[in-house]
Each structure stands twice: as structure tokens, then as C-alpha cells.
Amino acid sequence: MSFTDREWWTLVHGMVLGAFFLLAFAGGLAELYSLKPALLTRVGVQSRMRRVKVGVVAMAVAAWLTVITGTWIVYPWYREDVASSPRSTLLADPSTAEWHEFGMEWKEHIAWISPILATAVAFIVVYYGTNLIRHDRVRRTAIGLFVLAFVIAGIAGAFGAFITKVAPVI
Amino acid sequence: MARTERTEPTSEPDDLPPVTDKPEGPISAAIIAAGIGAAALGLFTTLAEASATVKDWLQWNDRVGPLSGKTLLAVAVWLAAWAILHVTLRNRPFETRRALIITLVLLVLGVIGTFPTFFQAFTSE
Numbered sequence: 001m002s003f004t005d006r007e008w009w010t011l012v013h014g015m016v017l018g019a020f021f022l023l024a025f026a027g028g029l030a031e032l033y034s035l036k037p038a039l040l041t042r043v044g045v046q047s048r049m050r051r052v053k054v055g056v057v058a059m060a061v062a063a064w065l066t067v068i069t070g071t072w073i074v075y076p077w078y079r080e081d082v083a084s085s086p087r088s089t090l091l092a093d094p095s096t097a098e099w100h101e102f103g104m105e106w107k108e109h110i111a112w113i114s115p116i117l118a119t120a121v122a123f124i125v126v127y128y129g130t131n132l133i134r135h136d137r138v139r140r141t142a143i144g145l146f147v148l149a150f151v152i153a154g155i156a157g158a159f160g161a162f163i164t165k166v167a168p169v170i
Numbered sequence: 171m172a173r174t175e176r177t178e179p180t181s182e183p184d185d186l187p188p189v190t191d192k193p194e195g196p197i198s199a200a201i202i203a204a205g206i207g208a209a210a211l212g213l214f215t216t217l218a219e220a221s222a223t224v225k226d227w228l229q230w231n232d233r234v235g236p237l238s239g240k241t242l243l244a245v246a247v248w249l250a251a252w253a254i255l256h257v258t259l260r261n262r263p264f265e266t267r268r269a270l271i272i273t274l275v276l277l278v279l280g281v282i283g284t285f286p287t288f289f290q291a292f293t294s295e
Contacts, residue, residue: 075237076234113207141197
């Protein structure tokens, strides 16, 4: 019972960083949502702000690490010009070719939008700090971009999971 | 003495820390730059498909292929746009709502540009 180096990296890219990303998103979203004057006090706001900052920065870091490991470590193995590579395997069979031609082609590109959006949100939260509590418009904008970053990562992650199921990197 | 967080809701605004009014300009700059980065990625993806010359030029790393150039260039455009917009808007009260609308349009363009059905329609022979 063991994993190859390639399988380990696929696990790190998809599961370890994916779980970290999900956790950071859930925490960051909950804290961002609750940054309302009616739910905060002078004492509580300090620890609440700290948690928001940790959540959004952690999600941005997780998103960057995911796309960097995916593009620069796992993807070269996926697209190797040999008959046994996942890309070759998928394209060899007309019934699975669409997993590459649509799924992988979309995933490998769209994934990079997520860390860009997540970084913008992290900047907003770190720069604006406690001002977010009273400036509802900015807070809602940050939440909107945060959710968009998550949805885009979700599309890429879902296709990654499906493609790995059909043609894993071994 | 350890501080404990009060969790009960309060509607007293005076109970909150004072607000240091920062301009929204830098926030708007970050938001618009993100949209520009997304649109740039869509543009490079479509251009690489439409032109074999562009595709070859974007192959900055042989193992990764053209994806290396597309993504690194999009990140460079995003950072450059952010720096320029930050300097331009840093002291301006540029509303985040306007920035968000601009960014959503750019994001849609970015998503369309990276959508296989769209960019594969431009595939060069």
C-alpha cells in the first residue's frame, strides 16, 4: 500500500490544498458575513478582524499553491507525449476525449482566475480593516468576489476530480 | 487578566472602534486589476489558439507548454495593472460599486476567453 511520487503530488494538489482552501473559504466567508455593527463589540472586533484576515489570506495562499503545483508539477505529467499519459489515454478513446478537449482545457485556464480574485479580497480586508464593519458596500463587494473565487476554483476542482477518476496521473 | 470576546449582539455604534476613513480608491484599483488579469488570461488563451506563432512564443517552458506563457503573462498584466491603478486611484474616492461592475464585465470576458467551445472556434489550421 503505497503512492508513487506523482500520486503524492496529485494528492497534495487536489486534496491537501483543496481541503485547506475549502476550510479557509468557509471560515473567511462566515467571518466576513458577520462583520456587522449589530454583531460586534469593541472587544470582540479585534479577534474577529484577526480571524477574517487569517481566513482570506489563507484562502489566497491556498489558491496560489494549488494553481502553481497543478500547472508546474502535475500538469507536465498529465500532458507527457507518451501513450500512457492521461492526456494520451483520454484522447485515444472518442468516448473520453471530451474530458481533455473540454474538461482539462477549461480547468487548466480558468483555475488561474481564482487566486487573482482571492488576492484582491485579501488586500481589501487587510487594507480596509475595521472600516469594513461600517462600510457595508465594500464588505458586500468583498464577499461577492470571495464567493466568485470559490466558484471558479470549484469548477476547476470538480473537473480535476472527474479527470483523475477517468485517467489518473500515475 | 485574559480578555474575553463578547458575543452577544449590540446595536450601539459607540461600542465599536473609531473608523479611520480610508479612500476606496486602492480597493477599487485591486478589484479592477483582478478583472484585467482575468480578461488578459482569456485573451492570451484565445490568441494562442488562433495563431500558431503566438502559441509557440507562449511556450516558455517545454514541459508545461503554452500554458506557462499564458498564465505567467496574465499574472504580469494583472500586477502591472494593479500597480498603475493603485498609483492613479490611491487618493480618489472611486466607488467600489463602479469597480465591481467593470470587473464583472472583464471577468465574463475572461471566462468566455478561457471557455474551450469559444477559443477552439479560432483554432488555426
